Amino acid sequence: MDCIFCRIAGKEIPSKVVHETENVLVIKDIDPQAPVHLLLIPKAHYPTLLDCDDTRLFGEIIEAAKDAAKKSGVDKSGFRLTVNTNEEGGQTVFHLHMHLLGGRALAGKMG
Protein backbone atom coordinates (compact mmCIF):
# COMPACT_ATOMS: atom_id res chain seq x y z
CA MET A 1 0.00 0.00 0.00
CA ASP A 2 1.38 3.38 -0.91
CA CYS A 3 0.71 5.43 2.21
CA ILE A 4 3.10 8.22 3.15
CA PHE A 5 2.44 7.89 6.89
CA CYS A 6 2.95 4.11 6.80
CA ARG A 7 6.30 4.80 5.17
CA ILE A 8 7.15 7.46 7.76
CA ALA A 9 6.03 5.20 10.63
CA GLY A 10 8.14 2.37 9.16
CA LYS A 11 11.07 4.83 8.94
CA GLU A 12 11.36 4.24 5.19
CA ILE A 13 10.95 8.01 4.78
CA PRO A 14 12.87 10.23 7.19
CA SER A 15 11.05 12.59 9.53
CA LYS A 16 11.84 14.63 12.61
CA VAL A 17 10.83 12.27 15.41
CA VAL A 18 10.20 13.99 18.75
CA HIS A 19 8.69 11.08 20.67
CA GLU A 20 7.89 7.42 20.15
CA THR A 21 5.85 4.80 21.97
CA GLU A 22 5.19 1.15 21.14
CA ASN A 23 2.42 1.94 18.69
CA VAL A 24 2.72 5.68 18.01
CA LEU A 25 5.30 7.90 16.32
CA VAL A 26 5.30 11.65 17.04
CA ILE A 27 6.94 13.79 14.35
CA LYS A 28 7.19 17.43 13.33
CA ASP A 29 4.74 18.48 10.63
CA ILE A 30 6.52 19.31 7.36
CA ASP A 31 4.41 22.48 6.92
CA PRO A 32 3.95 23.81 10.45
CA GLN A 33 0.92 25.97 11.19
CA ALA A 34 2.25 27.02 14.60
CA PRO A 35 5.69 27.16 16.29
CA VAL A 36 4.98 23.68 17.64
CA HIS A 37 3.09 21.50 15.16
CA LEU A 38 3.40 17.78 15.75
CA LEU A 39 1.68 14.77 14.21
CA LEU A 40 0.82 11.73 16.31
CA ILE A 41 0.82 8.83 13.90
CA PRO A 42 -0.26 5.30 14.86
CA LYS A 43 2.15 2.77 13.35
CA ALA A 44 -0.83 0.71 12.14
CA HIS A 45 -2.82 1.96 9.17
CA TYR A 46 -6.38 3.20 9.70
CA PRO A 47 -7.64 5.51 6.94
CA THR A 48 -9.69 7.72 9.26
CA LEU A 49 -10.76 8.01 12.88
CA LEU A 50 -13.95 6.20 11.93
CA ASP A 51 -12.00 3.10 10.90
CA CYS A 52 -10.39 2.58 14.30
CA ASP A 53 -12.10 1.36 17.46
CA ASP A 54 -8.94 0.48 19.37
CA THR A 55 -9.54 2.38 22.60
CA ARG A 56 -6.15 1.34 23.98
CA LEU A 57 -4.52 2.94 20.96
CA PHE A 58 -6.58 6.12 21.47
CA GLY A 59 -5.34 6.22 25.06
CA GLU A 60 -1.76 5.71 23.91
CA ILE A 61 -2.10 8.58 21.41
CA ILE A 62 -3.43 10.96 24.07
CA GLU A 63 -0.71 9.96 26.54
CA ALA A 64 1.92 10.44 23.80
CA ALA A 65 0.42 13.88 23.09
CA LYS A 66 0.73 14.86 26.77
CA ASP A 67 4.36 13.70 26.84
CA ALA A 68 5.18 15.43 23.53
CA ALA A 69 3.55 18.66 24.77
CA LYS A 70 5.79 18.54 27.86
CA LYS A 71 8.90 17.75 25.79
CA SER A 72 8.10 20.65 23.46
CA GLY A 73 7.52 23.05 26.35
CA VAL A 74 3.91 23.90 25.52
CA ASP A 75 2.22 22.03 28.36
CA LYS A 76 1.93 25.10 30.61
CA SER A 77 1.27 27.68 27.90
CA GLY A 78 -1.28 25.43 26.21
CA PHE A 79 -1.90 23.45 23.07
CA ARG A 80 -4.64 21.98 20.91
CA LEU A 81 -5.24 18.43 19.69
CA THR A 82 -7.15 17.90 16.46
CA VAL A 83 -8.16 14.94 14.34
CA ASN A 84 -9.27 16.13 10.91
CA THR A 85 -11.70 13.59 9.51
CA ASN A 86 -12.81 13.22 5.91
CA GLU A 87 -13.19 15.98 3.35
CA GLU A 88 -14.99 18.76 5.19
CA GLY A 89 -12.95 17.99 8.29
CA GLY A 90 -9.88 18.97 6.28
CA GLN A 91 -8.23 15.55 6.15
CA THR A 92 -5.65 15.30 3.37
CA VAL A 93 -3.60 12.26 4.45
CA PHE A 94 -5.78 9.19 4.84
CA HIS A 95 -3.83 7.51 7.60
CA LEU A 96 -5.27 8.35 11.03
CA HIS A 97 -3.28 11.02 12.83
CA MET A 98 -3.71 13.69 15.47
CA HIS A 99 -2.28 17.21 15.27
CA LEU A 100 -0.73 18.90 18.30
CA LEU A 101 -0.51 22.67 17.87
CA GLY A 102 1.00 25.16 20.28
CA GLY A 103 3.59 27.84 20.84
CA ARG A 104 1.26 30.73 20.00
CA ALA A 105 -2.21 31.88 20.95
CA LEU A 106 -4.52 29.79 18.80
CA ALA A 107 -7.73 31.28 17.45
CA GLY A 108 -10.64 30.93 19.84
CA LYS A 109 -12.90 29.40 17.24
CA MET A 110 -12.32 26.01 15.71
CA GLY A 111 -12.36 27.06 12.10
Ligand code: 5GP
Ligand atom coordinates in the same frame (compact mmCIF):
# COMPACT_ATOMS: atom_id res chain seq x y z
P1 5GP B 1 -4.43 16.45 7.51
O1 5GP B 1 -4.71 17.61 6.60
O2 5GP B 1 -4.65 15.13 6.79
O3 5GP B 1 -5.14 16.52 8.83
O4 5GP B 1 -2.91 16.58 7.90
C1 5GP B 1 -1.87 16.09 7.14
C2 5GP B 1 -0.63 16.80 7.63
O5 5GP B 1 0.48 16.04 7.23
C3 5GP B 1 -0.45 18.21 7.06
O6 5GP B 1 -0.37 19.13 8.14
C4 5GP B 1 0.85 18.12 6.28
O7 5GP B 1 1.63 19.28 6.37
C5 5GP B 1 1.52 16.91 6.89
N1 5GP B 1 2.39 16.16 6.00
C6 5GP B 1 2.08 15.73 4.74
N2 5GP B 1 3.11 15.05 4.22
C7 5GP B 1 4.08 15.03 5.18
C8 5GP B 1 5.39 14.46 5.22
O8 5GP B 1 5.88 13.84 4.27
N3 5GP B 1 6.11 14.65 6.37
C9 5GP B 1 5.60 15.34 7.44
N4 5GP B 1 6.40 15.47 8.51
N5 5GP B 1 4.37 15.88 7.43
C10 5GP B 1 3.62 15.74 6.31
Ligand code: ZN
Ligand atom coordinates in the same frame (compact mmCIF):
# COMPACT_ATOMS: atom_id res chain seq x y z
ZN1 ZN C 1 -0.89 4.26 6.29
